[in-house]
Amino acid sequence: MGLDNLLAGNAITLKLKEAVAWARKYSLWPMPYGTACCAIEFMGVVAPYFDISRFGAELVRFSPRQSDLLMVMGTINYKQAPILKRIYDQMCHPKWVIAMGACATSGGFYNNYSVLQGIDEIVPVDVYIPGCPPRPEGILNALVKLQEKITQEARKDV
Ligand code: SF4
Numbered sequence: 001m002g003l004d005n006l007l008a009g010n011a012i013t014l015k016l017k018e019a020v021a022w023a024r025k026y027s028l029w030p031m032p033y034g035t036a037c038c039a040i041e042f043m044g045v046v047a048p049y050f051d052i053s054r055f056g057a058e059l060v061r062f063s064p065r066q067s068d069l070l071m072v073m074g075t076i077n078y079k080q081a082p083i084l085k086r087i088y089d090q091m092c093h094p095k096w097v098i099a100m101g102a103c104a105t106s107g108g109f110y111n112n113y114s115v116l117q118g119i120d121e122i123v124p125v126d127v128y129i130p131g132c133p134p135r136p137e138g139i140l141n142a143l144v145k146l147q148e149k150i151t152q153e154a155r156k157d158v
Helices: 003-007 016-025 038-046 081-090 101-106 136-155
Strands: 030-034 069-073 096-100 127-129
Touching: 016 136, 030 038, 030 081, 038 069, 038 096, 038 101, 038 136, 069 081, 069 101, 096 101, 096 136, 101 127, 127 136
Parallel strands: 030 069, 069 096, 096 127
Antiparallel strands: none
């Protein structure tokens, strides 16, 4: 009896990096970087009604060294940009970034000399959430999109 026949129906096989990605995507530790009204909406997502813990991301941390998901919520001005960049740099790899809302994504309606026109000018963004502010469902949808991205990254042959 060949090994394939022996395993048929009795075992699940997958690459180690896919198993690691599976564990990572269901145990994200978000760090909320809230500067404005979008951060209030995030509070609803971690509360029981929307319950972000269903997606394995309820362990909110306020230290970049304990986080792997930076969630930027609100307006980022040029004075604050170096702080955001430094916090991103302090996070260990692998790490991901979600830009929540119009301000973090593109500057929103603050199209002026003092506001960064999107955080992707200083940090790489994995998922953008549209809206002003986004609905909690939009935030959960972004989380699912990020989980899919983590799986796809693991399947790529590097
Ligand atoms: S996108 Fe809208 S709700 Fe979010 S921080 Fe900007 S102004 Fe506030």
